[in-house]
Amino acid sequence: MFDAKKYKLLSNVNSPEDLKKIHLKELPAFAEELRCFIIESASKNPGHFGASLGVVELTVALHYAYSTPEDKIVWDVGHQAYGHKIITGRRDVFHTNRSYKGISGFPNINESPHDSFGVGHSSTSIYAALGMAVAAKLRGINHQTVAVIGDGALTGGMAFEGLNNVAATNSNVLIILNDNKIAIDESTGALKEYLTDIATSKTYNRVKDDVWNFLGRINRLGANVQGFTQKIDNAIKSIIMRNSNLFESLNIRYFGPVDGHDVVLLSKLLKDIKDIPGPKLLHVITKKGKGFKEAEQNQTKWHAAPGKFDIATGKLLETTKDENKPQKYQDIFGDAIVELAKKNPKIVAITPAMLSGS
Ligand SMILES: Cc1ncc(C[n+]2csc(CCOP(=O)(O)OP(=O)(O)O)c2C)c(N)n1
Structure with missing residues (x-):
């Protein structure tokens, strides 16, 4: 059962509105509590593990910047949505995760209005988000749509179809590329190398940092920056990146790569990016299993917790060891x-x- 004394900030959050009452400065502490709660829950009721730990900060920042259920967050694969479930009112039933009559281990539209899409693996999020964005436009509704997709799921054929059509329809979709450099096993294929290249390109990153620092300065001056930042950002990026960045070449504006564990930075960024129209992609770098040593070191084994475990040592409890199953x-x-x-x-x-x- 949920121990409110142990989780001082989390105990006050039953919805994304509650989360928004927390001060920006306190978000890292909140994220840490959320991470501890996921670890504690999985230690008693094993389920998917590493992927949700890796997106704790991203999840918090998304719910801080966007307002579901009006805004739509579409989780690809869905095994990374535990933090989302906990923030969106399912904290007290989280111990029933994946059990008979309990909550689903994946986003489920019948379970919560905050689950915008019934998910179960993989590569569907961009297309689903595009459908939602187009539908909103047709109905004259002004909401935001975000697809969160991993580097593994991005290699799926449907994800490529989604990119193709998101760009062609000029839709208001933000794609968040959660790049943790691993799928369930090692990622395969050419895209992996490509993403490493953009994440480590010195020229690109230096220019990006200069642009962002500059834009940050203007923001701090309190000018009406939106149109202005867009113009500069567009101009610089189109010179440098159009021919070197896959997403930019497809007419999807590329932001990043950024540290996916800096919840304050992510929250600020998402708020800024939110108002920029058209298709956009934010590339965040995260670590699968973040915050739990065994899961960071052995990411495939701990993709799902292999059994009940001791939080302090990371050792599996005797009763759940594989040989007994x-x-x-x-x-x-x-x-x-x-x-x-x-x-x-x-x-x-x-x-x-x-x-x-x-
Ligand atoms: C169409 C399809 N292709 C492949 C798979 C196998 N699969 C399941 S999840 C996944 C990718 C998981 O990696 P990623 O999207 O990077 O998420 P992470 O677990 O790292 O957060 C893959 C390849 C699948 N379920 N469906």
């Missing part, structure tokens, strides 16, 4: 296919970019 179908299948493939070189196994999860 029946073997999983996927393991039996995997062993069998390897055994057969050793004898027959014509056998090829195809996995959805997640060998261990298949």
